[in-house]
Amino acid sequence: MESSAETELGRRVASFRELGGLSLRALAAAAGVSSSFLSQLENGHTNASVASLRKIAAALGVTPAQLLDDTSVHTRGVLRAADRPSLPLEGAEKYVLSLPPLRNLEVYAGRFEPGGSTGSEAYVHGNSQELFLVTSGEVVFQLAEERYTMRADDSIEFLSSVPHRVLNTSDAPASVVWINSPPTPNESPHAPA
Template identity: 35%
Template sequence: MPEKKAQDIKVGEAMLPVEGDTRQIGERLRILRAERDLTILELAAKAGVSAGIISQIERGNSNPSMKTLQRLRAALGVNLWEFLERSGGAATTQDAPFVRRAAQRPRIVVGETRLVKELLSPRHDENLRFMFVTLPPGGISEDVLIGTGQKGGYVMSGRVELTVGERTALLEEGDSFQFRSNTPHHIANRSDQEAKLLWIMSVLDTHL
């Protein structure tokens, strides 16, 4: 499936500048590749991704899928969120390392339905992660991270369907959940209103 072209999208009332996020991913990818002395062709071979896609991502002309980012981060030996972290990390020189300011949240727009993830954790290399997940109407999670650990969350607004294994539950504002993250799962917004969740992960693979 071809990568999506960058474009502005609307989630709720806010316009999300996907093009800016895409450029940031491309810049970080180019820096991480250069730090490892890899050519585009060498990275493509290691990641199992075409050189053309990598070139488009680095130029900011393509919004990579989660699956593509997973392959690239594995080939580079980095954390998934390092593609989105600005230089200097979460905290400024004035901030304590346990703080992440609202303006410094890495964000990624995932899949054809444009699910939005915003990292809230002050650090991206610890075993505990938490984030905001925003699902537009009709939004569904794709390429979810499966691995050893736990996942949980809280529905802040709207309603979502959460499927874990063979069970599906309809969750509304104020409901919460928790499950083992190695169980196949996905979330979907079947309504005509945006839904927002606080999503928490306890993971053993800090590359995720």
């Protein structure tokens, strides 16, 4: 008969695995444990050693404490602004909001100083549905040959396979958000989006 603690740990491991979009087999391989062990753990039929728990947590991108705490199985936790990975651009900064493993969305926030841009050339990545939203200030959004002046709360939806770029031609900073679905395949989470 399995114990309540084993059942709860297994439930949390399964929840984090599903949140990360991982199959049981993929998580087992990433953690260096057998699929049968992981299945037994998720079903509450066995418990994990500290070493196995650490490997599983690392493969899930969480801490061992998060696996043992039942208050956070529906989230990967709060990403503090100071802890966001960033990608420097030309007079701008792009921040990663969706940490790997990515499942359905890839999200970034950006801040453009006056004269800042995503680069001198338009770029493409994958063929995802992309939404670009200006949260403050004003920027010019270039999509193929079209240029759109966009202000706070303006958004545009497009395919990420169409060349695009952002530039701030105003005299004040601007903040923006990029959302891609599905995430751009085979690229670093720190690549421009």
